[in-house]
Amino acid sequence: MATQHTRGRGAADLRDGQTWSVTAHRVDTAALERDLRREVDGEVRFDAGSQGAYATDSSNYRQVPIGVVLPRTVEDGVRAVRVCREHGAPVLSRGGGTSLAGQGTNAAVVLDWSKYCHALISCDPERRTCVVEPGIVLDRLNAELSRHSLRFGPAPSTHSHCTLGGMIGNNSCGASAQAFGKTVDNVRRLEILTYDGLRCWVGPLSEQELTSVIERGGERGELHRRLREVRDRYRERIRAGYPDIPRRVSGYNLDSLALEDGMDVAALLVGSEGTLATVLHAELDLVPTMPHKALVVIGYPDVAAAADAATELRAHCDPLMLEAVGGELAHFIREEGMFPGSLRLLPRGSSWLYAQFGGQTREEADEQVRRLLSGIGKSEQDDDVAISDDPAREKRMLHAREAGLGATANPPDMPESWSGWEDSAVPPERLGDYLRDLLALFAEFGYERPALYGHFGHGCVHVRIPFRLKTEPGVLAFRRFLRRAADLVVSYGGSLSGEHGDGQARGELLVRMFGGDLVRAFGEVKDLFDPSDRMNPGKVVRPRRLDSDLRLGPDYRPRTDATFLGYPDDGGSFHQGVLRCVGIGNCRSSSGGVMCPSYRATGEEEHSTRGRARLLFEMLQGHADSPISDGWRSTAVHDALDLCLACKGCKSDCPTGVDMASYKAEFLAQHYRHRLRPVAHYSLGWLPALAQVAGLAPRAVNAALHTPGLGELAKRAAGVAPERDAPRFARWDFQHQWRRRGSAPPRPGDPNAVVLWPDTFTNHFDPRIGRAAVAVLEHAGFSVAVPEQPVCCGLTWVSTGQLGVAARVLRRTMRVLRPWIEAGTPVVGLEPSCTAVFRSDSRELLPHDEDAARLREQFHTLAELLTERSPGGWRPPELGADAVVQTHCHQHAVLGFDADRQAMRRAGIDADVLDSGCCGLAGDFGFQRGHYDVSMACAEHALLPALRRTDPGTLVLADGFSCRTQIAHGSDRRARHLAEVLAAEVHR
Template sequence: MDAAGLRQELGRRVRGEVRFDAGSRGAYATDGSNYRQVPIGVVVPYDVDAGAEAVGVCARFGVPVLSRGGGTSLAGQCTNAAVVIDWTKYCNQVLSVDAERRTCVVEPGIVLDELNRHLSDLGLMFGPKPSTHSHCALGGMIGNNSCGASAQAYGKTVDNVRRLEILTYDGLRCWVGPTSQEEFESIVAGGGRRAELYQGLREITGRYLGEIRTRFPDIPRRVSGYNLDSLLPEKGFDLARALVGSEGTLVTVLRAELDLVPVPACESMVVLGYDDICAAADDVPRLLEHSRPELLEALDGRMAQLMREEGSHLASLERFPEGESWLLVQFSGDSRADVDRQARDLLKALGRAEDDPAVSLSDNPRREQQMLKAREAGLGVTARPPDGRETWEGWEDSAVPPDRLGDYLRDLKDLFAEFDYDHPSLYGHFGQGCVHTRIPFELKTAEGVAAFGGFLRKAADLVSAYGGSLSGEHGDGQARGELLTRMFGPQVVAAFGEVKALFDPDNRMNPGKVVDPHRVDDNLRLGPLWRPRAEDTRFGYPQDGNSFTRAVMRCVGIGNCRSHEGGVMCPSYRATGEEEHSTRGRARLLFEMLGGHADSPITEGWRSTEVKDALDLCLACKGCRSDCPVGVDMATYKAEFLSHHYAGRPRPAAHYSMGWLPLWARLSRLSPRWVNAALHAPGVAAIGKRLAGVAVERDAPAFAEEPFVRWWASRGLAEPDPADRRTVVLWPDTFSNTLHPNVAKSAVRVLEDAGFHVAVPARTVCCGLTWISTGQLATAKRVLRRTLEVLRPYIEAGTPVIGLEPSCTAVFRADAPELMPDDKDVERLARQFHTFSEFLLNSAPEGWRPPSLARTATVQTHCHQHAVMRYDADRELMRRAGIDADVLDAGCCGLAGNFGFERGHHELSMTIAEQGVLPAVREAAPGSLVIADGFSCRTQIEQAGTGRRAMHLAEALALGLDGPAPADHPEKLVPRPEASRRRAWFCTGAACAALATAAAAGFGRFHRRRG
């Protein structure tokens, strides 16, 4: 293969991004499956025609092609040694909607939730809804014949596709769909490649007509194999539906015309408890006999146990009735009375009452969505259980006739026991007989891989004996391609081969999947030849067996980090649309960096520039720590990587300027006016920013003329007794001390109003946050050890410590225990460290109520608080204070500590902010409060031209102590130094900037020598 020539020709002819670099190839080497194949290169076309041109170039060079959507596939169909065409970044438009006919035309890269948001004003939606609906692409759904819970009512993707625009490898481009006899004859008469395909398909189906009619299971969830049954005369010779589920092995789908359904007006849900999952499955036929539910889902006690152990979806589980396994039955209708009637009729038919402890009935949409989220979380919850086992797909979604489901599950459990696969969770779409599970396969040893293959072959025979399908949702790919003969028999599989040869005679369309497949134990992401390097790391990774490798392997490719709204994860992906800049993409590159495979494109280990570039746009927001279903913590991995990457060599200037911010803030106390003048002097400030690695577009925050600790000392109060239960330590973080001291002053007022004795450390303390975020971990440990010495009397006395800056609080609750896992004082301090709201809500004296405000507020949650501490206590405290809070679900503010201040990040920072928080703040009522506890969030809001001053919740409550405040009080911006002062200190500013830069470099060299 002429890779250089191919790359050059793609770059010359294709309107799009052509990437053959190691980073892109590493990011696309795996999907959501057990498999790994390094691609030749990646093409991200600007439009559909450019994607078609890319296929044409590949055909001229004779290289394989793989069309890829969201890359969430669990059977290996989205990984190949091919040119990967990623449609999701640009080819993601709704081209037309016909509301009257209930159809739409879309491009392959559009995400399902984005399509349904586009259709929502029309009261329409696309019916099938996989659990990955927030990030799966329609092209991928068509490729896999995706289903989801709603397939109970609306069928599989194949049942909702009207027409497809397709492209064959050899260049035929046309629309296909149902074909009448007259149209068929017209196509054949026209001759050419299209006639060849149609005539060939008619001949193949004619030869295998009996086998197709008898060997294709007549069940709701048959997803395996090619849909040759759609070519039968009684099915209207529907070529579009025949190609759905072909996984890119036959054609490239360029556009799709889809059928739409009305959005249900009302829904209700019944949850039924059972003693075990087999008993629940036994009851499915009876439920279907007496009702026509919109969905009928199941989850077992093992999944519920894992959720409780992981602290996941606890609010959902609290709404479940008694039982060890559950069926969730949802009804839809035109009115609440209608759906309630359907639910009660079912209960009556089952002989159950609403007040039965094993029954829960709801017609509250929000509550129903909560309960369904628990079911949708199955893959993430079961992938990396707290007991340290690793579970894998492989027998992820088998399906049988619903009336035989209970017996199938019993036999499947016996098969688990035969192979000593202890206690996998069983859940899924039981109304259609589809079972999900993840199994603790041992995929790192030859014996374990042999057992894996042996289990799959026996499981394939088992499901076939029940008249079922190897796949009921996720397709065949490599995971089940080898097993298709066991399900369909040799003749039908031969028919699949003939269809493949007709469309793709040279086997260049996603080769090795479905037809002539690789073995189920080839191309494993792990496997007995996988030998990652053992690495000494700075963090302890206590949740991952003290192994960075296991921490990186948490990512199983679910792809929630590719969602477009809601939650925090992943802001850089939302702004760029780049796989490499998603949490999953970065985890994939770190996996490749570990060097477990000889063909890994990442060869420089910790020194890898490809990994550094991918992590450069990670905001270290920690959103993935909470929002990723398996708890990937990319902020920690980034800090770990930076620590090794820059070990023994110079760092970027920003690591010395902003990474050492606490030191510069302390020095600023000598003369804050001089420092502010230097930071804002015209001309000189810009030069200083460039030297310090700071974005010139940013205004440097002004240091307070009187830091909080100086104000506190001026009060002359006696130090309270650490053992006094009324004593609390107020943590004087750098931001609340030297930049926004009013936050800490306000907190003191509120705490004293609640009857507490406030203590502030007399000596300098710091959490080390800025050193951690820039990977200067040895320095961070030294800083933390000094802090522990200062706090030791309070730690020993168990005195509560209250943090005002969420990122600093998160250090003590998460980062410090992981950085110093064997330090008992760190462990104790983590338990004693509280947010302002947590402490007041849980520890304030009985009878104390927060000051009353009776104001509306737009509230931006800090990412670290969302990820580590959560925001429930803040919501409740605001409610008690009479604050009508609109807590935004708008993602990261985009500043994220030092990220938005670093040179080269400003544009991305603002793009992220404009996707959520800034529009919400601009739309907030003029008289409302804008509350943001994070210094970064407040700074972003104030510097983005919103005209609003954001305040900490402590400041808002302090307003309540003063009585009613003028409506415009919170709108006043923080004053900046006068222009005349800037000019007066011009020379001083220049000198300070030069000295600061020199000092930064000197300190860096000094600490590198000191180790």
């Protein structure tokens, strides 16, 4: 029988027909939306943008939802389910949207709890329990619990953005499950809501308590009575059919019904993937935090040998985690330039085991490491052993393990790799032999160089596989492989899933693991909770085919229009760039790094990097049912990208290297092709040219821009936010001041020559920074040259999507700099965003220009030049000052900050480099009308509160013009450029 690839109807169909066919039901979507808006005090969205953003999770699957509801309270969620029941609409409860098996996508009404329903309701430190709402993120929960020295035990790699509701739905684990077990082992009780309206708390009951509940009757009693019947009917099959391994996540937890004394319905529901009931509240067990940790890494010749050794290690220790990194994963990490420092810390070997220990004291943790090494006959002096009890060093060492999913998603010298068989588990003592057979199966199917890693202490292995999901033969091979792999893991007494659940990827394979009787029992349990099959239908029970609803598939035909940018890292393809996003969801984190400031400000999926990537995917219209039907002219995609700050944080912080700033620029270029643009694109996008004109009469321009009434009219005409003050043009620009200096500049080829780049912001607004840089460079032994012609990197045209103009401007700049480029003279930039254009964007704009390629190697930051290329070795005066530092986003993402740290150390500056994310101004973004609130919300996320806490005598450093402007606007502090601070000491 030919493979069928079925898909749900899309948003375009809804607008035409106003009905939605789901299995045998038809839903009047117009009436459903109307009633949801009337009954639910939350956000109800049936628009194309929301449908596109929620059409997939982190899996291979895609189903366009009916609509999305973001309930403001748990009670709103209850009302939303009731309205869906009245209309016969299916429901999908969703957490962080990172499911890898397809359980987070469905043709249903999606309930996203994460924006509003994220409270810690209560905490009982004595009992070590807490009660939470389903949308609370794990890291946020643990941060709130830290004052009690408690935490929730399981910690998936998505801990910065996964929700407790999602963890309960998937029975999440993570590395810490080695010590604390799976989520099911840490859930005490659940408050649930069934599709038919039963709302109650469920949890463990002794046989006597179970009888009492049944005798009290009512819907709750009836549910428990029928569950007892299922249990009694299948008790022996349950006991015989469930593998006794630490990482069995597949199937419903029917074993929780067949306890020695009674049953635990809460445990039954954990891992049921939203197919049985909606979780409203959860009471969780907590564990004490470990204030001190120690890590040992041991090298092995191959990944199977590491798996063999894991059993021996466990015989000598009881670690917090016992993880593995295979050689191919390390290779991909190295090839992609991810965490190079992490790999350098690894000991000799081709694969590695990581064992971490915890204690109330450092000595307690260290002693466990010594005891382990002694037990296996090794010493910390061995070259295949590395240890650490320093938290910062441990974090760096662990980066290689945590990079797994990102490094294997788009390996540079491999075909695209996908989930599908990413977390099988076997008895830990049999893992080595299982891996050898699994590697042979990969070879048989031609799936080359699988990068294995995972939780080897629990026998769970992770891998992404280069399935050929764009061709019919490839999809058929995908199906055959999964069936063979399922039989293999079952032959080892293992589980199809050891962490990520079944969903659609493994639902139809459950019969191979559990047999027909237990799968029938799953169906009976499903019918008890959800007789109309409206809760996340088609997953786990009566599942849709594992090769249907594919995000790609043989019928995937995206548009391939000519683009303005070159996308050299993606084979010249915008589409391949968009496919970099595999839904990991790091862009939904709430702290640390830069990505994604607009999500942190709004809490909106479509304003995350992932949400925007999903909408661009839909815009390319690879599927007939795409909700985005108007391509590059899409207003839904435009609205989602409008709040992208183009900070480039995702370029470095996204594990797969999504560069949304470039995708936004491309979209704007296509969207406004042959059309009038917003006025801000002309006023702010053409700022370098306008600044040249303003330089003819800066006093008059400043007076006009700052005169009450006239200034407001000018801002309105320019599309500038009325809350913003226009920056003042300098009386004399830096290039003018340089010409008046009158000194003979060096010639190209002079050994100590350096070209100081006069960016628009330094040149026209802050020329004092240019003068300061000259003083510092000359003090360091350089001979400084400054281009005297008007030059520009094209940044403002890039950020507003005027890419044709940007390319022309950049080519003109190359002609001006050509003598210096040919001579190999270093060029130093003072404005990080402009420097980043030469180091990164020029490769996209001019992918085949040799001068641009040469200049990328010659362009440096001030700190890089001083610390790495100073003629006599730079020795600055000792400043001896404290400073807080706001790193520019483009410096974080493209340039790096290590040289700046080194320069500040040499100058005696004790620098507190803020981990505050984007300042929120982000070039033209914060100046554009309509962006002010989001811009200031980004600043208030961390930057401005940190400045308010800072002592008035502490220096504030910010090399970015945007950062300094935002700091001046939002605080009473004046930020200074590093050049100014160093020059002040040079002049003493």
